[in-house]
Amino acid sequence: MAYLAAAAVLIGLLVVTNLILTVGVVRRLREHTAELAALRNGDSGGSDVAMPAGSSVGGFDATSVAGLPVTLATLGDRPLVGFFSPHCQPCKERLPEFIEHATSRPGGRDAVLAVAVGAEEETAELVELLRPVATIVVEPDRGPVQQAFAVTGFPAFVLVEGGVVVASGFDLAPVTHRDTAALPAVG
Template sequence: MPFLIALVLGVGVLCLIDLVLTVGVIRRLRAHEEMLRARPVASPPIVLPPGAVIGGFSAVSTDGVYVSDEALTEPVLVGVFSPGCSACEDRLPQFAERARSFPGGRGNVLAVLVGAEEEVADERRALEPVALVLIEEYGTGLTKALQVNGFPSLALVDGRGRVVASGTTLEDLDKIPVHA
């Protein structure tokens, strides 16, 4: 009987030690989680931020109009879309609506469709009445000049090639920084 009591007490002490250690580990994990949450996440911007100057590019629109960084003389509205992107499907009609009333008309609106001609045919038809449409591969042309890292990417670019506002929504374009 004394052996059994000693065994039960020993098991109880081991369980108590295990419980204390487990509580300590949980506290440490929570502390690490809080430190990780407090750490800023450095993800690259989806497109060049306001104040940046776009890189060089040149292209010919689907209707034969030559466009380039050097040809920019007035503010330009730019939208970059990709087929199969659900956010692009949502934002493309909004972009087209904004393009209809953009100062300077379709000559000051560039719509970049990233993909093969047959993949972007529907988007092309929707955008050609309101924008100069460029079809290109990702990482070339205007997507490279704007450093596009995701879709959709939208930007307002001034006549000197400086980004005035950028983001993934039209609301982002309405938030023009004070220094712009």
């Protein structure tokens, strides 16, 4: 009889432990569901992949793949900047749209900066795709250009006017919309 009572107590403890763990898992699933819904609605929760609109871009000195010096001043008054990683699937998905928009932008490749993050051999394909439409800088992760724009993820797109960010984000569409809307005003 003592064995039966001990077994019943042990099974009861296991059931209570399982119930507590199940409640914890359900709570975490609810949190993740809310976070995913916010991401789908375009709400990044205040932690975007680059500095927000209104921020002043930090100074940087870099060298393009063509061997020319690159600073914010060498890119003109309204540069479009894109940050890409060769191992990033969203980068590959947004790259054609970036290239298409950069092709139609006034100022040509001198007003567009593409930053390929990684080793030269890893970024070779990105460089070749971007070469006709942008000034290209290849740098390691957390390089000086990424630090100047406070980039924390890829892809990241930033539109700058007069040294101040006017649009930025993971999604290119809002940045290009802002860029296109301002084009008639730029003369």
